[in-house]
Amino acid sequence: MATEALSAPGARADRDAGWRDVAAVLGARALTRLRIMNRAIRPLAWVLGAIAVGFWTLGQIAGWWEFTVAAIVIAITVALCALFLIGRTAYDVSLDLARTRVVVGERAVGALTLANRGSRAILPSRIVLPVGSGRGEFGIQRLSPGEEAEELFAIPTQKRGVVKVGPVSVVRGDPLGLFERAHRRDEPVDLFVHPRTVLFDGQSLGYLRDLEGLPAADLSRDDVSFHALLEYQPGDDLRHVHWRSTARTGTMMVRQYEETRRSHFVIGLSRSSADYSMPEDFELAISAAGSIGLRALRDSQRVDMRVQGRELPAATGKQLLDSLAAIEESKPRDGGIAELAGAVSATMPLASVVVLVCGSSVRSEDLRLACSRLPFGARALAVVADTTAAAPSLRRIGDADVITVGALDQIPLALQKVLA
Template sequence: MSEAVGRRFGGLRLMPSRLGSYAAPAWARVQPIAASIRSGVRSVVERSAPVRAILRSKLAIVSLAGWVCLGALAGSLGLSLLLGWRELWAAALVILALFFVAIVFVLGKDRHQVTIDLASTRVVVGERAVGRLRVSGDGREARATNIELPVGRALATFAVPHLKADEELEELFTIPTQRRGVLQLGPARSVKSDPLGLLRRERSLTEPEQLYIHPRTVALTGTSTGLLRDLDGVARQRLSNDDISFHALREYAPGDDRRHIHWKSSARSQRLMVRQFEETRRSQVAILLSSHPTEYSDPEEFELAVSVAGSIGLNALADSKTLTLMGPHRALVRHTRNQLLDGLAGVELDGRSQRFDEQAGTVAAQSPGTSLVVLVAGTGIETQHFRRAAARLPFTASCVGVRVDPKGDLGRRTAGELTVVTVPRLEDLAVALRKGVG
């Protein structure tokens, strides 16, 4: 059938189109041109990257007020040319003069050397964190300037006068530590600016440091951790031919290590007797700290939970146990006191963190050899929630729940093999973990 003749389908006449036959050759001719244009634009952008970086660094000295003034300068010049108003010419000249004056204030090389010394990079909530700022002129005279020191979200400013070649300025400062956290200190930077704040020139002088504000903890003596020791102190019944805990003597069998032959008993019984040992293992403790906002009534309750977790963790480390702390998103093995407290210093309530029972499942997956798990949560977690979380733990692990409730009473509740203690204050933790609570 000829292309000029249409087809009939259901009473409709469909005419063939020649668009496809013409579009394909046209696009084939345009495509190489478009590809070359894209390649050229990409090449120009890549080659201009160093230039753009230099311009960005140079223009960074212009403050927000400076950009506003530049916009006013451009507007005044444009309107003066358009309307011919001399007043706008005068305004443009004044703005231009202000910029020339501002440039004079920020010119010159900064010769300051700054040193930040902290008395300690780790403090407990409420303790004084004291630091010292020392500024010198690097063996030459240094002009007056301002030194800014970021401390977390706050900013401390020190006015440094003109320093002679051998002169040094020393300033003491105190950092508030009313709240647990990790603060970044620095980098300290020198700031040159004009009186109107049109230009601002900064130069970093130090490397940033971190200040850890640890949670409050209490010491748990051997007599105050009876519950934890009962749960974790169950002796294993497996016997071994080579360990450190002596169990009994038995008759020698081929293949036994001759170093374990007990010669005195062998001489008395006229048979070779070897030592048999009770298999031991190093205790592994996991602390699961809930961190979802719905599991606490207020932030102060969460702070109490963090302090409880830190106190129990320090007790485990003092007993030479392997400790795993379950944070908001993952389990972290802590080997030292500072590692534990540094990790707890940065823990925050997070709505994206796992729920209580999900965290228990993570502990079971990442630490299957755990022998004791301590579940720490707030008033948003009831006893049934503790039981559901304990059901997801390794079956070989003992479990104890700690529920912090600043408005509640000290107590202890047992649900099957799970024991849940209620702690209203940090000072009550030692009492709550004794056997006599309940």
């Protein structure tokens, strides 16, 4: 008996705890439902509800039946509009972009296909498609079972960036706009709007002779990668005479080598807002970095790109342009071109060529400091983007060549001056 008396309070406590857990779960579900219902109510519905309550109260207190009738009419109207939310819009939604990568200004189009795969007709609905910071709306008529509807749309590409298209939402609502319920039906798709770039030919900037590099197609009289034997010419180094072949042929023969090179092409692109006098200069700098990077990639060089705070993927042309499409200006507190050069030297000490890209607000002293921080032995080149410049110019700061360009098509001519 004593054991039963002791166990009864414990069992009661367990039951109370179980009921509290059940109540908490039910309360959470009810709260979730209320939030969903609250999102479906538009501001106009709240206003009409308040007017109906006010009219009803005034009619009951003052005895004016006109206000009572008006309150009843408003309440019935609101209730009828709420009935439009009943049911589900079971569309099979497909969002397709003709191209997921375009250049600034190119046409970008997409198609939105909605199909009724169910056994019942779907009432007219409204489709909302977010595109970047804006959104497009489409009215879909009644769809019978097995019927499809397709909507074509164009995406603005006047600005470089990554435009998020979607997710598609199917909106159910009433004719008066009192209630609206949205069902998300598809995942968003990223549209990469690449910067403009220019193609150009010319000698590569990214190679340095290095005994630990890889053999190249160019032949040399002095290196470590043996290629062939040639007849001695006046001026050849006697250390490379192949005496065994000389004794066998009776003609002095010397070794010929393939030139070994290493190539690590690094682009340091400043995105500090303090380095640019206007937004157009920043866009020109991005286009210049993309053009030079693509040239290096076509030369089969290893390309790395760095901005303030992080390294950007640039192993392929697609990765390079995708990275440039997503770049945004940073605050001056993140550092300027000198801090960027220091980060390049710390993370990429074996770079053979470093190209620093910045704006016209960078002083010559800052450029000199930045170039002095670059890896030892690397060839330094600075590109200054200044849209007010009428023609490209070349100057020398320390051991670095500094070119100033005012337009994208000036880059090939400016680089020719550097290689001249």
